[in-house]
Amino acid sequence: xxxxxxxxxxxxxxxxxxxxxxxxxxxxxxxxxxxxxxxxxxxxxxxxxxxxxxxxxxxxxxxxxxxxxxxxxxxxxxxxxxxxxxxxxxxxxxxxxxxxxxxxxxxxxxxxxxxxxxxxxxxxxxxxxxxxxxxxxxxxxxxxxxxxxxxxxxxxxxxxxxxxxxxxxxxxxxxxxxxxxxxxxxxxxxxxxxxxxxxxxxxxxxxxxxxxxxxxxxxxxxxxxxxxxxxxxxxxxxxxxxxxxxxxxxxxxxxxxxxxxxxxxxxxxxxxxxxxxxxxxxxxxxxxxxxxxxxxxxxxxxxxxxxxxxxxxxxxxxxxxxxxxxxxxxxxxxxxxxxxxxxxxxxxxxxxxxxxxxxxxxxxxxxxxxxxxxxxxxxxxxxxxxxxxxxxxxxxxxxxxxxxxxxxxxxxxxxxx
Amino acid sequence: xxxxxxxxxxxxxxxxxxxxxxxxxxxxxxxxxxxxxxxxxxxxxxxxxxxxxxxxxxxxxxxxxxxxxxxxxxxxxxxxxxxxxxxxxxxxxxxxxxxxxxxxxxxxxxxxxxxxxxxxxxxxxxxxxxxxxxxxxxxxxxxxxxxxxxxxxxxxxxxxxxxxxxxxxxxxxxxxxxxxxxxxxxxxxxxxxxxxxxxxxxxxxxxxxxxxxxxxxxxxxxxxxxxxxxxxxxxxxxxxxxxxxxxxxxxxxxxxxxxxxxxxxxxxxxxxxxxxxxxxxxxxxxxxxxxxxxxxxxxxxxxxxxxxxxxxxxxxxxxxxxxxxxxxxxxxxxxxxxxxxxxxxxxxxxxxxxxxxxxxxxxxxxxxxxxxxxxxxxxxxxxxxxxxxxxxxxxxxxxxxxxxxxxxxxxxxxxxx
Numbered sequence: 117x118x119x120x121x122x123x124x125x126x127x128x129x130x131x132x133x134x135x136x137x138x139x140x141x142x143x144x145x146x147x148x149x150x151x152x153x154x155x156x157x158x159x160x161x162x163x164x165x166x167x168x169x170x171x172x173x174x175x176x177x178x179x180x181x182x183x184x185x186x187x188x189x190x191x192x193x194x195x196x197x198x199x200x201x202x203x204x205x206x207x208x209x210x211x212x213x214x215x216x217x218x219x220x221x222x223x224x225x226x227x228x229x230x231x232x233x234x235x236x237x238x239x240x241x242x243x244x245x246x247x248x249x250x251x252x253x254x255x256x257x258x259x260x261x262x263x264x265x266x267x268x269x270x271x272x273x274x275x276x277x278x279x280x281x282x283x284x285x286x287x288x289x290x291x292x293x294x295x296x297x298x299x300x301x302x303x304x305x306x307x308x309x310x311x312x313x314x315x316x317x318x319x320x321x322x323x324x325x326x327x328x329x330x331x332x333x334x335x336x337x338x339x340x341x342x343x344x345x346x347x348x349x350x351x352x353x354x355x356x357x358x359x360x361x362x363x364x365x366x367x368x369x370x371x372x373x374x375x376x377x378x379x380x381x382x383x384x385x386x387x388x389x390x391x392x393x394x395x396x397x398x399x400x401x402x403x404x405x406x407x408x409x410x411x412x413x414x415x416x417x418x419x420x421x422x423x424x425x426x427x428x429x430x431x432x433x434x435x436x437x438x439x440x441x442x443x444x445x446x447x448x449x450x451x452x453x454x455x456x457x458x459x460x461x462x463x464x465x466x467x468x469x470x471x472x473x474x475x476x477x478x479x480x481x482x483x484x485x486x487x488x489x490x491x492x493x494x495x496x497x498x499x500x501x502x503x504x505x506x507x508x509x510x511x512x513x514x515x516x517x518x519x520x521x522x523x524x525x526x527x528x529x530x531x532x533x
Numbered sequence: 534x535x536x537x538x539x540x541x542x543x544x545x546x547x548x549x550x551x552x553x554x555x556x557x558x559x560x561x562x563x564x565x566x567x568x569x570x571x572x573x574x575x576x577x578x579x580x581x582x583x584x585x586x587x588x589x590x591x592x593x594x595x596x597x598x599x600x601x602x603x604x605x606x607x608x609x610x611x612x613x614x615x616x617x618x619x620x621x622x623x624x625x626x627x628x629x630x631x632x633x634x635x636x637x638x639x640x641x642x643x644x645x646x647x648x649x650x651x652x653x654x655x656x657x658x659x660x661x662x663x664x665x666x667x668x669x670x671x672x673x674x675x676x677x678x679x680x681x682x683x684x685x686x687x688x689x690x691x692x693x694x695x696x697x698x699x700x701x702x703x704x705x706x707x708x709x710x711x712x713x714x715x716x717x718x719x720x721x722x723x724x725x726x727x728x729x730x731x732x733x734x735x736x737x738x739x740x741x742x743x744x745x746x747x748x749x750x751x752x753x754x755x756x757x758x759x760x761x762x763x764x765x766x767x768x769x770x771x772x773x774x775x776x777x778x779x780x781x782x783x784x785x786x787x788x789x790x791x792x793x794x795x796x797x798x799x800x801x802x803x804x805x806x807x808x809x810x811x812x813x814x815x816x817x818x819x820x821x822x823x824x825x826x827x828x829x830x831x832x833x834x835x836x837x838x839x840x841x842x843x844x845x846x847x848x849x850x851x852x853x854x855x856x857x858x859x860x861x862x863x864x865x866x867x868x869x870x871x872x873x874x875x876x877x878x879x880x881x882x883x884x885x886x887x888x889x890x891x892x893x894x895x896x897x898x899x900x901x902x903x904x905x906x907x908x909x910x911x912x913x914x915x916x917x918x919x920x921x922x923x924x925x926x927x928x929x930x931x932x933x934x935x936x937x938x939x940x941x942x943x944x945x946x947x948x949x950x
Contacts, residue, residue, distance in 0.1 A: 127744050129569055131559025132753065135552060138574070142548025152546055154581075157555070157572035164570075171588065187723050221898075222920050227723060247921050270747075270925060325549075391836070397822025398808075398815030401836040405814025408890055408923055416842040419808070419818040421833040425876060429835070429846070459842060473825055506825055 117288055119145055120154040120172030124165055124184035124193045125267055128157045137182045137265075137272050144276050146338075147295050148285045150178065160184050165196035173200070173260040178288075183267030185250035187229040193264055194235060194253075201257045203237035211236075211251050214244055237262075243281060246274040254284060293340050294347035298358060299368040300333040301519050308333050311362055315354065322350050330508060331515045332374070367522065374515055375403045378522045382413035382463075385529035389521060390461030391417030392430045392451040394442065394468040395485065399514045415461050420451065430454030430466070443468050445486050448497035452488030462528065464490040465521045469500075471509045485513045489520045491528050534705055536562055537571040537589030541582055541601035541610045542684055545574045554599045554682075554689050561693050565702045566710050566757070567595065577601050582613035590617070590677040595705075600684030602667035604646040610681055611652060611670075618674045620654035628653075628668050631661055654679075660698055663691040671701060708757050711764035715775060716785040717750040718936050725750050728779055732771065739767050747925060748932040749784075749791065784939065791932055792820045795939045799830035799880075802946035806938060807878030808834030809847045809868040811859065811885040812902065816931045832878050837868065847871030847883075860885050862903050865914035869905030879945065881907040882938045886917075888926045902930045906937045908945050 121138045128135050135157055142152040154175045158164040165184070172179035184193030198205050211234040219226040233250045236242055240253040250266040252275045263281075265272050275281060300308060305328040309316055312335075316324055323338040337354060341347035359366065368377045382389055391400050397419055404414045418429040423442055426432040431454040436446040448466050456464030469485025476482035483504070488497035498520065502512040538555045545552050552574055559569035571592045575581040582601070589596035601610030615622050628651040636643040650667045653659055657670040667683040669692045680698075682689050692698060717725060722745040726733055729752075733741055740755040754771060758764035776783065785794045799806055808817050814836055821831045835846040840859055843849040848871040853863040865883050873881030886902025893899035900921070905914035915937065919929040 123572075126742060129559070129572055130563075131556035131569060132742075132744065134556050135572070139548035139551050142546070146548075152548060153576055155540075155546055155552070155572075155574035159570055218920065221918065223918060224721070227727070229723060247925060268745075270922070274922065393815070393818075395822075396819070397827075397831075398810070398818025398834065398836065399822075401810075401815025401838075402813070402819045405812075405816075405836070405838060405888075406924065406927070408888075410814075411838050414814075414838055416838040416846070417815065417836040418846070419815065419822070419834040419836070421822065421828050421831055425833040429833075429876075459845075471822075471825075507823065510823070 117150045117178060117290070118176035119150050119152045119178040119180060120156070120176040121152055122165075122168045122172055122179060122181045123155075123157040123267075124160050124181055125157075126159050128183065129159050136269055137267070140269065140272065141180055141182070141265075141276070145285070147293050148289050149291055149293055150285070150288060160192060162192050162196045162199070165193055166200055169197055169200045169262065173262075176260070178261050178263065180263045180265060182265045182272060185233060185252075185264060185266045187227070187233055187249075191232070194237065197255070197262050197264060198237040201237055201255055201259055201262060203239060203255065203257065205235040206238045208234050208236055208242045208251070211242055211244070214251075215249060218249055241280065241284075243275060243278055245271055246278065247271045252281070254281075291340060291342065292344045292347050293338065294344070294351050296337045296339075296351050296355070296369065297371055298335045298337065298355070298366055299372070299374075300335065300362065300365040301331070301367045301374065301515075303333060303362065303365040304328070305333050308335070308362060308365075312358070315357065322354065324354075331512045367519070374518045374522070376407055378518050378525065379404070379407055379410055379413060381522055381525040381529070385525055385532065387462040387525055387528060388413050388415050388460075389463050389465070390415050390455045390459040391517075392455035392464065392466040393417060393419050394421060394426070394451070394466075395471040396467045396510050396514045396517070397421060399510055400465070400467065400517055403514060403518065415459060417459065418455065426451060430458055441480070443470055443480055443484060443486060445497045445499065448486035448488035449490070449495050450488075452490035452497065453495045456490045462491060463521055463524050464488075465517050466490075466497075467513050467517050469509070469513055471506045471513075473506060483509050485509065487513065487517045487520055489524050491524055493528065493531065534567045534595060534707070535593035536567050536569045536595040536597060537573070537593040538569055539582075539585045539589055539596060539598045540572075540574040540684075541577050541598055542574075543576050545600065546576050553686055554684070557686065557689065558597055558599070558682075558693065562702070563712065564710060565706050566708050567702070567705060577609060579609050579613045579616070582610055583617055586614055586617045586679065590679075593677070595678045595680065597680045597682060599682045599689060602650065602669075602681060602683045604644070604650055604666075611654065614672070614679050614681060615654040618654055618672055618676055618679060620656060620672065620674065622652040623655045625651050625653055625659045625668070628659055628661070631668075632666060635666055658697070658701070660692060660695055662688055663695065664688045669698070671698075708759060709761045709764045711756045711758075711761070711768050713754045713756075713768050713772070714787055715752045715754065715772070715783055716789070716791075717752065717779065717782040718748070718784045718791065718932070720750060720779065720782040721745070722750050725752070725779060725782070729775070732774065739771060741771075748929045784936070791935045791939070793824055795935050795942065796821070796824055796827055796830060798939055798942040798946070802942055802949065804879040804942055804945060805830050805832050805877075806880050806882070807832050807872045807876040808934075809872035809881065809883040810834060810836050811838060811843070811868070811883075812888040813884045813927050813931045813934070814838060816927055817882070817884065817934055820931060820935065833876060835872065835876070843868060847875055858897070860887055860897055860901060860903060862914045862916065865903035865905035866907070866912050867905075869907035869914065870912045873907045879908060880938055880941050881905075882934045882941075883907075883914075884930050884934050886926070886930055888923045888930075890923060900926050902926065904930065904934045904937055906941050908941055910945065910948065
């Protein structure tokens, strides 16, 4: 099946925002055997939207629009789509109810214009929006199918994960496609490709696509078969090979993030984690607590940006700071140990470094980072030299700290068993 | 003048890469008075490219294509464009020379297929590529103008900066355009539009475009005039009105983020900030420290996810926790004050709430968040009820905390003056 994705909104066409919705949606569709063959972005005039939707329906059986479902005067996607599909717009009473509820819960006043969000082409399936007020809809007609989604990416992703839309996409499937992601840490993309060169050749029923993402590499395996078993067999035999050749770098299968894998390991081993962050400034805590349920294993942490707070909160000694400086192996060790003892946790991790762009010297250049790990068995710190801008140095620091915490969690777990 | 941007290539349409070229180009064109009114991404088949270019020329005087200029078999943009413009492809001898030079310098062997990069629609202006082997071209015809650029973003940006293309764009300028962004906090998009309804009508020489982004609204003002002064006058008189009507919600002009504005205010008033985060788990610290130079004003913070750490690190009393719970006004106040006193800062902010998806009760539902602010003048906490998923609740919490800190910083600054 083919799909055309149309973004509606001057902010997209004019380049004010990057259209990340289109690639996101295209990737969600792939496992269902739906190929995106056209992307468009048009201004929010009825004429432009009508032309784009018509062009989309010529080229593909499914047209997905994003944007233009809001309550403001320039939100006219539904009007335009209704015109193309020759269906009148009718009010969906359940949506009205939900909207009323939303405004009551948010303690805000609903305006008349908000009600416009509750009108859909007649016969549409309406899907409530978990992250916003504009519901989505799917309209089947002889001319083709149009799915209308709102514009904000957080709403798009939440809607595509709803049971309604998942079931709909499932119903479109014609062949079995199995996608598996294997996640690697501590190995570069080109090195991985080299080691796997025998398997990287593109075959139609087994495709390996590596994708590098700050500090880690994901390998997406797409296996196709007439039956699920066929696809699974292809995948499994390839996975076996992967574990043989590059198993030491694999930290997860599937879509689990590094922090989720760490959380699972901490839970399994009944351990708690505490953090002392300097150059990452709270990023590790933020990544851990972004996962629901993290409070079970992540007690908290400190952001000791100043030397004074390093001493006060995690007992770094004045001598260490004076002799070796804040960015040093000694400080990293004391921060990790101090966090573990003062905050009370099984594993303490610390990060201290120079994220840049300023603050670097010949001896301690931008990108120099020490990561400390402390358990009751051992306290140690590791030196890294990351290349990149402030954001990249901070992200790489946080990810390596999480990876070291994961190793410590597994090791400590083993000792206890 | 209007422009349509067409990306050629399966990797873009299928979502394997995000199309950052289109917004980049659209933004380069703006100051020359060129408005992008259509974006498309099509697969690299001659038929699809022809259709897209035809559609682009119907909608705009200038069509810019990206991609499909390489030496491989699926690079057929030039063939398709030549067909639409009814021009034959002719060899550009200077490009052949440059290509030979390139291969000699790179000590690589040139293949026959590389020569295909030296063919252009007859009468084209050819622009050599500073970052790659495929030259760009501009072809004027009665049907319109087509500029063909290669696909890689580093080549696109280098080409757009060449004197040839800069001069060409300069020659298209007919009017002066001035863009200004005003940023609002604490007011919704629809409410803002309502208050500004008199000014929202689309006029050709003064366009207001609101854009909502988790918790804040940006208003982009585009003013046009024959001279720069004219455009500036239009902008200034509108801005005056904005400050009159909705000035209390304005926190910045231009592209500064909330945290950058806060940082600037703290610097100006020589204040330091400390944080105590529960449900945001380090997000505020992360946002503050993402800005280079933040160590001047952000001393650090604590992530007190557990009750125990709330007591130990920021001196929340056991009684308050027992009587009112961790998510309460009292706890938020004590956290903010405790952070300010224990960590040593002029302004202490705290966040405690239920980010979800679990942990909500009838009395304290998911999304309930208290934000505390403490200065030596006053300690208070504010109740919020955010609607959305975990990520949204956390982001809204952090942004509102930053906004409250900004208000406290200004107020404290005033008192001291």
